Amino acid sequence: MLVDSHAHIDTSRFQNDREAVIQAAFEGGVTRIVDPGCDLASSRVALALAKAHPGAVFAGVGTHPHDATTYTDEVGMLYRQMAREPEVVAIGEFGLDYFRMLSPREVQRAVFCAHLQLARECDLPCIIHVRDSHDDVIELLRAHGQGLRGVFHCFSGDTLRQICC
Ligand SMILES: [Zn+2]
Ligand SMILES: [Zn+2]
DSSP, rough: OEOOOEEEEEGGGGGGTTEEEEEEHTTTTTEEEEEEEEEEHHHHHHHHEEEEEETTTTEEEEEGGGGGGGOOOHHHHHHHHHHTTEEEEEEEEEEEEEETOSSHHHHHHHHHHHHHHHHHHHHHHHHEEEESSSSHHHHHHHOTTTTOOEEEEEEESOOHHHHHO
């Protein structure tokens, strides 16, 4: 089984050829696609795409660190509802991005922790975006991530050893 665990096929750049891209992926040997949402709107589109491609496309629901200021308790409640759908297989993407720093650091950290809590409540794996933020990610995972599972991406550090121990 070949799973593309991170394909933003909900985004507008695929508005003209989305179905062709999905078809080409499956013809090329991909057996599952996970589309991680980046905010409430794209999480909804990811879920709709997953429903339109049963058994083939699956969704993550979450708020990207760039968009962390759009996250509210109400958004979290809606993610929790969406996560009851069988097509939602992960919480994410969420994370910390101090490279572009499009949201204030403290907001990113708070929203990161809210997503860890969501993953725990929903018993779903995390899709975690890590860019120039390894120390904070490790700190927050150690404090709030016990027992959670998932994948990192955009990871440019060499600190996996620290995460594991
Ligand atoms: Zn992404
Ligand atoms: Zn990312």
